[in-house]
Amino acid sequence: MNLMSPLSAAEPASALSNVSRRGLLGGAGALVLALSLRTPPARAAETQFGADAMPNGWRDDPTLFVAIAPDGTVTVTCHRSEMGQGVRTSIALVVADELEADWAKVKVAQAEGDEARFGNQDTDGSRSLRHFFMPMRRAGAAARAMLIAAAAKEWGVPAAEVTAENHVLRHAKSGRQTGYGEMAKAASGLPVPQGDAVRLKDASAFRYIGKGQIGLIDNRDITTGRATYGLDTRLDGMLYAVVAHPPVFGGTVKSFDAAETLKVPGVVKVVPIDPPAPPVEFQPLGGVAVIAKNTWAAIKGREALKITWDDGPNASYDSDAYRAQLEEAARKPGKVVRQEGDVDAAMKGAAKRVEAEYYIPHLVQAPMEPPAATVRIRDGQVEVWAATQAPQATRDRVAKRLGIGADKVTVHVTLLGGGFGRKSKPDYVVEAALCSQAMGGTPVKLTWTREDDLHHGYYHTVSVERLEAGLDAKGMPVAWLHRSVAPTIGSIFAAGADHEIPIELGMGLVNTPFAIPNLRMENPSAPAHVRIGWFRSVSNIPHAFAIQSFVAELAHAAGRDPKDYLLDLIGPARIIDPVKIGDAWNYGEDPARYPIDTGRLRRVIEAAATGIGWGRKVEKGRGLGIAGHYSFVTYTAAAAEVEVGPKGEITVHQVDIAVDCGPQVNPERVRSQLEGAVVMGMGLALTAEISFKNGRTVQDNLDTYELTRIDAAPKTINVHLLPGQDYGKPLGGVGEPGVPPVAPAIVNAVFAATGRRIRQLPLRDKLSA
Incomplete structure (x- = not known):
C-alpha cells in the first residue's frame, strides 16, 4: 500500500496539483489505491520503427492512483493530458461513481511524466477512456470495498451489512454511520482486494457514468482565469525566449550577427541551437534562440538578428x-x-x-495556445512545466538532449489550450531546456508565436x-x-x-x-x-x-x-x-x-x-x-x-x-x-x-x-x-x-x-x- 499526501482542502477542485515522488513518503491517514490493471498489448504500431521511435506506441496501460484524505476529499490522479476533451473530468467521474463518492468532494491531481509509474501517458488516439474505463471502475470499487471493510471491522459487524452511498458508510441494523474521511486511515491498513473480490456496481446503479450531468471539473477555474496553461507558468527569476528557426525544413544557420539584437533593451543572451541529424523525430529544428527579460524583448531581439541561412535540400519545395x-x-x-x-x-x-x-x-493544428514550455535546472535536477500531450516522450527527449538520465527530469503537465496532435511532439520543450542550460539553469519560458506555429510545425x-x-x-x-x-x-x-x-x-x-x-x-x-x-x-x-x-x-x-x-x-x-x-x-x-x-x-x-x-x-x-x-x-x-x-x-x-x-x-x-x-x-x-x-x-x-x-x-x-x-x-x-x-x-x-x-x-x- 502506497501512501500519498492528500491535497489541501483549501485548493480548488480543479487545481493542477502534480504528484511528486517525495509525496509518496508522507500522507499518514490517507487511503491511496494503486492498481495495475493492464489492457491487452497492442504493439502493431511499433513494428516498423520500434517502440522508442513511436511516442504514441500504443503500449499497455497500467496504474493510476486514488486517494482519500482524512477530511473526506477524494483525489484522483489523472495521467492523461487535458486539452478540452474532458479527460480529467471523465476519469474522475468513473472513479467517483464506483466509489460512491460525493462529486462535490472530488479533486483531480495531474500526474508528472513517469511512464514506469503511471503507464502510457500519451494523450492521443481517442483511447484514454477506452483503455481506462474498467481500470478506473475497479479502482473506485476496490476503494469502496476497503472503506466498507474498515467500517465493518470497527463496528464488529459483517461487511455484507455495511453499505456505502454518497460518501457515507452505514450499518442499517445498528443505525451507525460515518464519513469516508473518518475511515480513510483504517482502510489504508487493509489489503487491496484483487480479482473477483472487486465487486463492480450494476450499471443501473450508476449516479454519474452515462448521465451527462457533470460539467468540466476545471470549468470554474477556466472561465475565471485561474486555470494554469503552459503559457501561464511563472517562476522567480524567470527569463523568456523565442527561437529564429530555419525558414525551410532541413535548413541550417550559415552565420549570424547578434550585435543589434544585444542592443535591444531586455535582451540577455543569444544562443545558437544545433539542428538534429536526420531523422528529425521530435528534436528542435535548430536556429538561434534569443533570451530576454520578457517575451516582447525576445521577439524584438529576434527581429534584429542578421542570419544567413543555408536552405538545404528542401529549398525548392513548392x-x-x-x-x-x-x-x-x-x-x-x-x-x-x-x-x-x-x-x-x-x-x-x-x-x-x-x-x-x-x-x-x-x-x-493551430491550437489556440501555441507551443510553450518552461524549464529550470537546479542541483542537477531538471524541472519542466509544459503543455504537452506526451509527458514521457518529453521527459526522454529532454534527458537525451541534455545528456542526463531521465530520472533527473521531472515533467509537470499544465492544461493545454488545444493540442490536436501538435503537442505530442516536444521539440519546443527541448528548446526551453537548452536555453535554461545556456543560462546556467535559470528558469526560461520559451514561447512559439502564432507565426512560429504555422511556419515551423x-x-x-x-x-x-x-x-x-x-x-x-x-x-x-x-x-x-x-x-x-x-x-x-x-x-x-x-x-x-x-x-x-x-x-x-x-x-x-x-x-x-x-x-x-x-x-x-x-x-x-x-x-x-x-x-x-x-x-x-x-x-x-x-x-x-x-x-x-x-x-x-x-x-x-x-x-x-x-x-x-x-x-x-x-x-x-x-x-x-x-x-x-x-x-x-x-x-x-x-x-x-x-x-x-x-x-x-x-x-x-x-x-x-x-x-x-x-x-x-x-x-x-x-x-x-x-x-x-x-x-x-x-x-x-x-x-x-x-x-x-x-x-x-x-x-x-x-x-x-x-x-x-x-x-x-x-x-x-x-x-x-x-x-x-x-x-x-x-x-x-x-x-x-x-x-x-x-x-x-x-x-x-x-x-x-x-x-x-x-x-x-x-x-x-x-x-x-x-x-x-x-x-x-x-x-x-x-x-x-x-x-x-x-x-x-x-x-x-x-x-x-x-x-x-x-x-x-x-x-x-x-x-x-
Whole structure:
C-alpha cells in the first residue's frame, strides 16, 4: 500500500496539483489505491520503427492512483493530458461513481511524466477512456470495498451489512454511520482486494457514468482565469525566449550577427541551437534562440538578428508543383496494400467506368495556445512545466538532449489550450531546456508565436487520392481501385521513408468496409519535404474525403440517392475481421474485441439522415449531403444542409452528426467533442490550407490560415448519440472520429445544391468562378 499526501482542502477542485515522488513518503491517514490493471498489448504500431521511435506506441496501460484524505476529499490522479476533451473530468467521474463518492468532494491531481509509474501517458488516439474505463471502475470499487471493510471491522459487524452511498458508510441494523474521511486511515491498513473480490456496481446503479450531468471539473477555474496553461507558468527569476528557426525544413544557420539584437533593451543572451541529424523525430529544428527579460524583448531581439541561412535540400519545395508530382504518381501503379479478386479483369468487363482524383493540402493544428514550455535546472535536477500531450516522450527527449538520465527530469503537465496532435511532439520543450542550460539553469519560458506555429510545425500530410470504379448494368461497383499518395509520418522517424506506414493505411484505406467483389488499394511513394505529424484524425481525413465524395459521384452516375447508394455499398450488417482485409493495426486494439461492424456504420448513417430530414425538399440553391466513416473503433456519420449564394459563397446551415462509440461514459463531453469536430471539419472543407513556395510556408497567421469563424459556424448542430449503454461492451473513441465525415458531407451538399463537383479542398472561392 502506497501512501500519498492528500491535497489541501483549501485548493480548488480543479487545481493542477502534480504528484511528486517525495509525496509518496508522507500522507499518514490517507487511503491511496494503486492498481495495475493492464489492457491487452497492442504493439502493431511499433513494428516498423520500434517502440522508442513511436511516442504514441500504443503500449499497455497500467496504474493510476486514488486517494482519500482524512477530511473526506477524494483525489484522483489523472495521467492523461487535458486539452478540452474532458479527460480529467471523465476519469474522475468513473472513479467517483464506483466509489460512491460525493462529486462535490472530488479533486483531480495531474500526474508528472513517469511512464514506469503511471503507464502510457500519451494523450492521443481517442483511447484514454477506452483503455481506462474498467481500470478506473475497479479502482473506485476496490476503494469502496476497503472503506466498507474498515467500517465493518470497527463496528464488529459483517461487511455484507455495511453499505456505502454518497460518501457515507452505514450499518442499517445498528443505525451507525460515518464519513469516508473518518475511515480513510483504517482502510489504508487493509489489503487491496484483487480479482473477483472487486465487486463492480450494476450499471443501473450508476449516479454519474452515462448521465451527462457533470460539467468540466476545471470549468470554474477556466472561465475565471485561474486555470494554469503552459503559457501561464511563472517562476522567480524567470527569463523568456523565442527561437529564429530555419525558414525551410532541413535548413541550417550559415552565420549570424547578434550585435543589434544585444542592443535591444531586455535582451540577455543569444544562443545558437544545433539542428538534429536526420531523422528529425521530435528534436528542435535548430536556429538561434534569443533570451530576454520578457517575451516582447525576445521577439524584438529576434527581429534584429542578421542570419544567413543555408536552405538545404528542401529549398525548392513548392506545394503546387508537388501536387502535380503526387497526381503523376497516382496515375501509375503503386505498392499494393490490399487486394481481393481480379480488379483489372472486372474493370474490363464493367458496363461503365468512373474515375476521380481528390486533393487535400497540408494542414496545421493551430491550437489556440501555441507551443510553450518552461524549464529550470537546479542541483542537477531538471524541472519542466509544459503543455504537452506526451509527458514521457518529453521527459526522454529532454534527458537525451541534455545528456542526463531521465530520472533527473521531472515533467509537470499544465492544461493545454488545444493540442490536436501538435503537442505530442516536444521539440519546443527541448528548446526551453537548452536555453535554461545556456543560462546556467535559470528558469526560461520559451514561447512559439502564432507565426512560429504555422511556419515551423509538424504538418498534416498533403494527399492525392485517385479512385476508379467499374460499374455493372445497375450502377453498382464490380471493381474498385484506390491509390493513396501522401508523404508519411514515418519520414520523421526514418530517413527516406516514402510510403504510408500501417497506422496510416489502417485509417480508412485498407479497412474500407464495402461489399465489392474486386478491390485493390495501392500506395505509390511520396517523399516528404516538411515535418509530417499527427493532426486530429490523421489519415482518416483524406481517405474519408475521397471515398465518401467518390461514393456520391457513383450514386449520381447510377441515378441513385446518395444515402441509399452508400448503404448498398456497405452491404448487409456483418462482422469483419480487420486483419483479414489487410489492417493488422486496427487502432492498436485486439481485432477479436474490436472488429468492424457494418451494422453500426449503417445505423449512424441512417441516424444522421433522419436528423437532417434526408429526402425533404429544400430551397433553390440549397442541398443536402451525407458521409459516414469508421475510425478509432468508432462509427460516425454527418449530414449537412448547405446553401450556395449567387456569387459562390457557401453557408452551412445545419449539420447532423451521429456517433456510435459504444457505451458513453460522459455524454456531455461526447456532445462537445462532436460539436467541435463539426466546426473543425467545416474549416478543413472551406478555408484551411498550408501551402509552400521556395520551401517556405506561405500562410503567416490566422488571417491567412483561416479557421471557421463564429459567424460562419452552422446555426444548428445536432448530435445524435446512438444507444450504447451496455457497459459490459468495449468503449470506442470520441475525440478524433467526428472530423472525417464532415468535409465530404459538405462537399456532397454543395454538389446537390449546384451540380458542381469540387474535388480539391478547401473550397474557398472555387464556386465563384
